[in-house]
Amino acid sequence: MLLWCQTGHFQKICADSKRQSTVWADTLVMVPVLGIVMGAVEFAVRHWHIPAAVGRKILHVLMCLAIVSSTIFVDYRVYIWCGAIFTVVMAASRHWHMASLASRRADSIGEVCFPFGVGVAALVSDRQAAFMLAVALLGAADTLAFVVGSRFGHPIRTGKSFAGSAAFIVTALVILLPTVPAPIAFATAVMATIGEAVGVRGWDNVVIPVVTALCLRYAGF
Numbered sequence: 001m002l003l004w005c006q007t008g009h010f011q012k013i014c015a016d017s018k019r020q021s022t023v024w025a026d027t028l029v030m031v032p033v034l035g036i037v038m039g040a041v042e043f044a045v046r047h048w049h050i051p052a053a054v055g056r057k058i059l060h061v062l063m064c065l066a067i068v069s070s071t072i073f074v075d076y077r078v079y080i081w082c083g084a085i086f087t088v089v090m091a092a093s094r095h096w097h098m099a100s101l102a103s104r105r106a107d108s109i110g111e112v113c114f115p116f117g118v119g120v121a122a123l124v125s126d127r128q129a130a131f132m133l134a135v136a137l138l139g140a141a142d143t144l145a146f147v148v149g150s151r152f153g154h155p156i157r158t159g160k161s162f163a164g165s166a167a168f169i170v171t172a173l174v175i176l177l178p179t180v181p182a183p184i185a186f187a188t189a190v191m192a193t194i195g196e197a198v199g200v201r202g203w204d205n206v207v208i209p210v211v212t213a214l215c216l217r218y219a220g221f
Contacts, residue, residue, distance in 0.1 A: 030074065030082050033070070042055075064139025067079060071135075076125060076131040079118050079121075082119070083116060083119015083120070094111075108201050113202045117207070117209045121135065127217075129221075133179070134208075138205065140171055141208070142168065145168035145196055146164065148166070173186070181221070184220075187215060187219065192208050195211040
């Protein structure tokens with residue numbers, strides 16, 4: 001019996017069990033942390049009279065920043081469970097009045113797609129760095145595409161613009177090139193840009209991180 005307990009198989013079981021316990025513990029920490037971020041933005045929009053469209057993008061960026069920065073300290077697989085929990089919460093929240101999310105609720109389910117996309121990206125990623133890059137693109141490249149496209153672009157049938165797509169791919173390359181080999185970075189940036197362009201009604205919040213994570217995984221990064 002003692003010999004069996006010392007085998008690699010038993011040690012792997014123990015390591016997997018310990019890792020799963022850590023993931024659950026970190027999930028219990030990160031759910032309220034992300035809830036605080038959402039609550040803080042909602043408070044700011046309500047009490048400081050921030051325009052709802054601006055508040056929505058502030059929430060988008062801060063949530064991505066919180067996820068990426070926390071992944072330095074916690075296992076990225078925490079966000080499989082956080083994503084599932086917040087997908088349910090945000091779907092239910094469509095029946096509540098949230099000032100920070102009110103601007104596009106009639107034509108977008110982006111607040112539901114966001115946690116779902118993050119959760120799926122965590123599920124398909126096989127490296128911490130790949131997950132962090134996927135969420136970084138969602139936070140930075142997607143936001144700059146929206147800002148540039150709204151200011152300088154002429155929307156096409158999908159509601160997106162060439163100016164927004166140009167801003168997206170440039171930002172994606174700035175994020176990817178310092179850490180990813182150039183051919184992989186360019187291919188990933190192109191695929192994510194296409195995903196952003198075709199992702200309507202908030203579905204770009206799913207397509208961008210998932211496509212990025214899959215490209216990095218199957219490119220061997």
